[in-house]
Amino acid sequence: MTSAPGRRSSIFTRLLRHGFTDPSAAERLLDSAGLAPVRNDPVLLDALGQAADPDLALLGLVRLLEAQDGATARQELLDTLIAAKPLRDRLLGVLGASAALAEHLARHPKDWQALVTYEPRDLHRGVEEFERGLAGADDPVSLRVAYRRCLLSIAARDVCGTIEVAETAAELADLATATLRAALALAQAAAPEDAALCRLAVIAMGKCGGHELNYVSDVDVIFVGEAAGGADEDKALRAATRLASHMMRICSETTVEGSIWPVDANLRPEGRNGPLVRTLASHLAYYQRWAKTWEFQALLKARPVAGDPALGEEYVAALQPLVWQAAERENFVADVQKMRRRVVENIPAAEIDRQLKLGPGGLRDVEFAVQLLQLVHGRSDASLRSGTTLDALKALAAGGYVGRADAAQLDDAYRFLRSLEHRIQLYRLRRTHLVPEDENDLRRLGRSLGLRTEPVTTLTREWKRHASVVRRLHEKLFYRPLLDAVAALAPGEARLSAEAARERMVALGYADPAAALRHLEALASGVTRKAAIQRTLLPVLLGWFADSADPDAGLLNFRKVSDALGKTPWYLRLLRDEGAAAENLARVLSAGRLAPDLLMRAPEAVALLGDGDGGGLTPRSRSSLEQEVLAAVRRADNAVQGVTAARGVRRRELFRTCAADIVGSYGTESQPAEADQGALVDLVGGAVSDLTAATLAGTLRAVVREGWGDTLPTRFAIIGMGRFGGHELGYGSDADVLFVHEPREGVDEREASQAANKVVSEMRRLLQIPSADPPLLIDADLRPEGKSGPLVRTLTSYEAYYRRWSLVWERHALLRAEHVAGDEDLGRRFTELIDPLRYPADGLGEEAVREIRRLKARMESERLPRGADPKLHAKLGPGGLSDVEWTVQLLQLRHGAGEPGLRTTRTREALAAARAAGLISEEDAGILDEAWVLATRVRNAVMLVRGRAGDTFPTVPRELAAVGRYLGYGPGHAGDMLDAYRRTARRARGVVEELFYGGL
Template identity: 55%
Template sequence: MVVWERSSVTAGALARRGFGDGKRAERLLADAGLDLERDTGAVDALGAAADPDLALLGLSRLAESEPDPEALRAALREEPDLRDRLARVLGASVALTDHLVRHSGEWRELRGADSMRVPSAAELRAGMLHVVGADPDNTPAPVADAGSEDPDSRSHALRVGYRRRVLRLAARDLTGTGTLDTTSAELADLAAATLEAALAIARARLPQAAEQCRVAVIGMGKCGGRELNYVSDVDVVLVAEPTDAAPDEQAAMRAAAELASAMMRIPAETDGEGTLWQVDAALRPEGKNGPLVRPLHSHVAYYERWAKTWEFQALLKARPLAGDAELGRAYCDAVAPLVWAAAGKPNFVEDVQAMRRRVVAHIPASESGREIKLGEGGLRDIEFSVQLLQLVHGRGDTSLRCGGTLEALEALSAGGYVGRADAAGLCRAYRFLRRVEHLLQLYRLRRTHVLPDSTDEQGAQHLRRLGRALGFTADPTGELLAAWRQVAGEVRRLHEKLFYQPLLHAVARLPEDEVRLGHEQARDRLEALGFADPAGALRHLESLTSGVSRRAAIQRTLLPVMLGWFADAPDPDAGLLGFRQVSEALGTTPWYLRLLRDDVRVAERMATLLGTSRYVTELLLRAPESVAILADDADLVQRPAATLRAEADSALRRHDSAENAVAAVRALRRRELLRTATADLLGVAGVAEVGSALTTVTAVTVEAALRAAHARVAGEFGGELPTRLCVVAMGRFGGGELSYGSDADVVFVHEPRPGTGTATATEAANALVRELSRLLAMPAADPPLHLDTDLRPEGKNGPVVRTLDSYAAYYRNWAAVWESQALLRAAPVAGDSEVGERFVALADRLRYPQDGVSTTAVREIRRLKARMEAERLPRGADPTLHTKLGRGGLSDVEWAAQLLQLRHAHELPGLRTTGTLEVLDVAVSEGLLAAEDGATLATAWRLAAHVRGTVMLVRGKAGDSLPSNVRERSALAQALGYRQDEDTEGAAEQLVQDYRQATRRARAVMERVFYDD
């Protein structure tokens, strides 16, 4: 009974330490000659292993095979470092446990500090050559000792020596002494040393062949990049040259192929030690169909003429591994220039991207969600992204010419090609995925990169072992799978961001000599691109790219590409100057250059806008941070009036003074002007959308400024104004058709509060209007907004502000025909809404007369139109090219539409609108205009409005005519979407032809409609 109780206590204690079956664990401890109470340290070490049961079973087997088991037990009790290393190995790798069981005393390899020291590549080479009896100092061609009569004894010894080195490496890896970087590099160096020893054995077996050739083994893939797995094919390319003993080159190549084949068989041979790995030469020229070994000149000739994109990608990691070191270096020196020029080949980027998609498409469906190497979000996503970036940008930046993925990521980040956060995220993900892959392979030392199936009992146990080895303790399986899903998702996101980055295509298409321009090259390039002042442009380039800062590095990548976009714009010099000014204004703002690098469309749009529009450049320089809107077309869409009002209200609440509050509102207007102008030039918004957006933000600005003015003036009048004021929009403002250079045409109407005298009320209203005008026009960094009151009764001779009763009396007794016509566009936009409604009701009686407009009034309108054409058209202006007053221009279309309103709006409510295009649409639907005539008028109006607005955008100042200056006219045509073509007339001439044709047709329609009785 006592024995049973003690046994139960022991089994329970073992179970609490992580052993799955306490009673079984107790028996295995006894078999190993250990006791829980006496050997607590050893039991704890086993319990901390990835799989405590596997570790204990392995220890039991080891004790059974050990000739001196007591020495093993004593070491476990007295040497904590040894027992931790041994327990970790036994609990993670069945294959290494088998090795320890086969070779008594090998556990001693884990003893002492020396076993934890990372050996150099030279040490590994010397050690593996000693194992096969070769002299490491015989550097050109070490030869193995023949050894015993058994021809396989040396290759067997090589495999044992290799496993011994892997045992030490795994102990460092599993106890956290080694890092992923050092582990992968040591595995690659160990593979190289093993190939050197295998080649020494091959020379011993084939002495005649060895005399006729010099052979170099070139490492490719992970081995070439010094990032090898525990078990992976070692990809090689073989190059050879004849020696003096060879009768000719062909005989030397046959001898080299024989020697290389013998070398490649040795690591792949199987005996009691198992297979180490396969040596794969499929990456050689012509693949498996090509000769195994070629001379150097044949390699170079092939790569110069026939190599495909994937072959240059493979050569990215090429480095000498074994054999003739001098020949290996010569090979790498010869192919390197070809590798770094490959990105300039047609469709290079597209080929690499397509290759990655093919890899994913060939993954079996049953494994696609568990593939940590080839699947989406796996290692290949990281490697392909990094390699493509290296090949494209490495043409001009030698710092990117490195083989290892992590090393390359650091270089890409340092050079500004990848954001710091993105690079850090990929590095973390890469280390995690490689760590998982290492642990998967270490279990049986077999090549695999598929996570076990969690629905299978054995797979679930393997996942638990992996999770514990990675440090997940609470729920090893669940935490591992969650981490894998999170990492895969992040890798896929970054892969798609970097791998399909438009900048890659743009840089890859640059000629080789333009990727990194020298001083003279840059000057010649600028002159050839059409820069009027190459010296000045060169100074801008030097200012942007000089220095070693991250900002300068990113600019050095962007600017060779952007030069072409600047050259495509009407004014390349202004574009580059503007880009420099914006870049300097934003300084080291982290998001700016990251945005240009990661979303090359933003950089292209910047080049286009800055090289096209002085208006946009000036707005952007006032608020450079607004460049962020170029990233998304959704940010260029007109913002709702309610949203703008909310922002304006917030600005008013934030500031104590009326000046500061209205300055903030004007800054809001400036941002919206930039948004609208950008959308206009990029073709995202049409004429109607531009007019609507400009009108909306102007109305919001006037409304907010009126509230600020009201608060100040009310204070001067004792807290409440003695009148209620409304701002009524007129002209284009009232019609919702404002352009960039338009003033805001308004009239002011007020109504005294009950009990207030008209004089007092008018004094307050005038004070309010003066303050409003002052706030909107006061000097500031943002464009002023001028209020034009010339359309008020009596024009410039009349009072600026009138009471509602005064308007009624004037319109009843004195109103001229032109004032009824002007009221067709009247629309309240700010102030007291009730006063606005009453004004509209008053205006409706004049603009929509009950019986229609009289014949006398029609004659007066026609007379006014003729007088305006004769008197208001500027002297010297071409009437066929004046967008506002010229024949078939804005005025013609608008007067025709307005006459239709005056005649028919009293009986057709649809005509009671302030917008010109809306009037034409209704007139067509009601049969007042033929559909063809309506379309002709609308087309001419849109074209004239577009041209007029674009003149302002291009020149930065308003203009009503197509420019007479050839350069300005060409710039205008280009901004309007015209392109110079060798087979057609010039863009400017085509614009003039199209404009005259559209307006000539509109003039014919207008004369028919306007003068038809």
């Protein structure tokens, strides 16, 4: 019968509004005989419109009605649908999400009645209820039908939201358990003589064992057999093998009703090559001697599900201890990580972007990260020993092993991805983990997940978002450096008892184990989350502290930092999660006094040790430092506050440089020590020099702003000299400078001079105000006439002086002059003024060379401290800094006019240019460079270790050992370090004797 045009139009419009994609076909179905109740009832049409695929739901309903036995049965179904909303939602929800279950209902038209019950006890079914649902199935075909009927009830409540994804997965695992028991019972009934000979236990593995099964999945099992009633063991095992094989066939074989699912026993010892059934003793022997890392990872989810329950429990009890010892295996963490990478590498290229399970950002990323953390930390924390991914993740978060926010994001992403996987498989009840490409499929999936507005676009966006979150957190957790260190701890060390801790303190070299234990107690006692995270960190940190010359200081400093930052939400999370932050902190806190002292005054600088937005340990450029300092000065109310703010930036950035130097020198377990020690020297020299320049620029701005507002009456520039101008400052170096000014147009020279002198005086005063920060001393003694000359001169005055009065030492000193702060144009003109002096066109006469030699000899005799061993004095001793620098600078004075490469303020650059120009042999240049780098590192090491500057090795044994550790010498090798220094310096002195005092 054909509807009238008006009615047709009305139904067509309603179908479109209800989400039908083919309303014409739907209208034709509704015009069929017997569908008038559906067509005319708005409740049923609304319910169809709520289905994931209304067209599919309507087609399934029509087929189900047609399959009913007569008109009475059809009317009963329709009446029940109209009257009972729970049934209506369940049945139409299934029909709109699963073509396979619609097919089952068409073949078994009475099974819809399994969806009628709607009681609280019906919401979360367990194994016993599923066993009742399978009762009466006396052959594989009827078992398959009963299984599908039970599956129908799970799917119905799933698509309606009565149960959420974790409960769905658990019910699917419980249904699998009931099915395995039923299949084994059929096999035993078929061979009672075999059943009498043996005890057989079925152990679920994988997702079934973890209570997180898919709709369509292999069910992984392991079989354990024993002889029963004194039977011969060989006969018993053969009988058990026949029973196990028969059980597997019942589940796996295809019948007229299809198959249930494959039972996969390939996780057993030796895989497919091993016997299907083994005794418990045989299993235990295999895992103790031959098992690979992945096999213990698989055992995480093992649980007995069928057969002899006592034997199953014995199996788990015997094997579980081995699971929690697996992390102690050599290369355990690396093996698990390698296995995950291999899985990804084996995904076909055409599928990798659609792989929901195995691909990057997929379900396996979550599972592997969780399992690795469980295996590492679960040895000593039984709360982590769950076979269910989400339960284990929750326990990891509760124990502080994973951040709460990270755990919440992973939980959310995993639930979404599992829901999507369930809906994909539910459609055809086929085993697949690929997100479909067809738009209709995507639309159905999106709607089934509640994404009703632009379901295709929204689904794709949400899937990619969750995958991105999973990938990021997988990388963060799965490749966390701390895992290797925790896994390497001996059994029991992951949680320290008092006695074990004391013994460990002594063994690790702690000089005061009683004090160390007090620190441990203060840090890790209690039941707070903070204490739990500390208990995870401390066993590893103790080992890293011990890899220093002063473990006691490292632990004490860690306690101080933890006390200062313990209430901040990010501190312990940073150490647990962010790259090598924990190891970096351990190295920094135990390497000496300077870096910890800086950190104690600004504990928040710990953030620099991670991999986040703090910029890590890479020193910042001079321009960015200057911008920050000037901005801080601008915000300050007065000059004192401005300089205080500038000092705060200096303190933090000095810590960054110290930390980079220490970590580069010590290395980490994931990153060996820097091979090129010269690179570390350049890093420190450049960073400290840039920081000093930025601090002076800020101080200058603060003084000018307070005294004159925006514009000083005279242009003003600061010229760096010595190591400052050479970008070679050490941690304890003074800032050698010259001050130059030039009156602005229309300004009286006397007024300009008074302003310039006031600026210099005020800068020096502000920088000398007592504070806990490392001092920054301005030294202007290299100015014309030295201490007797004016502190600041005009450019014209400098020109007149240098033209008429300059001495050889002043020309020598100007080799390292470089503009560092203030007026750039004035600074440039100053350097242009002095270039002819420091790079004389006619070189140096013999008298000038003799004068330089006399000056160097006098400096060494007058400045070398009384009682110091000259051979170990890094600055003035033979082969030390002075020797190398004066040799290089003499080359610059003599040849700089003709060799552009020599026109640099940097020692190593000038040395390399001299070698390139043929002025020094490659061998000699290498000897001088090695000596200069080593002497510079010795001075840096002394400052880092003692917290104050020094030019010679410490005499206190612990301090000397700390300098040795910084230079790469292990415990007990301080003598080797001193011998190596003397040897390097002696070779350099030989080159200096030849070049500086000989044939230059």
